[in-house]
Amino acid sequence: MIKTYAKVIVKGSPLSKSNFKLFNVNGRAILPHNSGKYHDRYALYEEEIAYEARCQNPGVVLGEALIAVLNVYYKSKKRHPDTNNITKSIFDGIEKSGLIINDAQVRRLIIEEFYDEINPRFELELFGESTYFIDYKILKKEIVEEPIQYSPPPNKSKSPKIHNSKSCASLHQNDKLHCEICGKKIKKENSISANNGKTIICKECLTKLF
The missing domain is CATH 3.30.1330.70 (Holliday junction resolvase RusA)
Incomplete structure (x- = not known):
């Protein structure tokens, strides 16, 4: 057999x-x-x-x-x-x-x-697989348990942190700006920042939204 x-x-x-x-x-x-x-x-x-x-x-x-x-x-x-x-x-x-x-x-x-x-x-x-197959699903728990927290290894270098929205805005200034909606390259003067400087939208798309 x-x-x-x-x-x-x-x-x-x-x-x-x-x-x-x-x-x-x-x-x-x-x-x-x-x-x-x-x-x-x-x-x-x-x-x-x-x-x-x-x-x-x-x-x-x-x-x-x-x-x-x-x-x-x-x-x-x-x-x-x-x-x-x-x-x-x-x-x-x-x-x-x-x-x-x-x-x-x-x-x-x-x-x-x-x-x-x-x-x-x-x-x-x-x-x-000729005899068996998988049937599974993920369910949300009725009672939330204490999470198992993980921390980075001690020898892992820490990535630079951005502390505030001004730092985010400065990153966008150094890079080529792209509208988050249409994806086109835009100049700084033709852009609007939102979400504390994390999102860049061109003025044309902003007008369409409203």
Whole structure:
């Protein structure tokens, strides 16, 4: 019987491949596994994923287009890899296991982020599109919860801030002005600023509005 579903669970905090890529003197990307350095962790993690995928799905090979649902459980809410970056590391390991032919088979991907201090892990479900389809919707909560706030990384340079409307107006003066309505280039003397200097409208369009 041809299988159209598989599930893989790998315990431990997921690792992001982008954090472990090295380059040799010729500029070719390498990923050592026995250098004795911290970078070995990723290659070993990829092998662990491949091993678990094969042990949990013996003899299964999914060769068709797939829908993937990835649930990631981190140990901490504040310190963990970028969820968007870990998919590459996970699917490289799944492909290496032989459970799938190529990670390009995954045409639809849903990722959800959770937290479990005691049992960090990821749970991946793969569904064959010949048998399964996605049906989902986003609903507004009846009771608003406390938001999870994020702050920029400490090493990220801060972008210049514009403190008032005068600064906005000065930016418009330095650049070529364009009417927000008709899109035509206009001279400063033929323009009207609105919305505290953030919006520029030509006098012709302003006349049409009224």
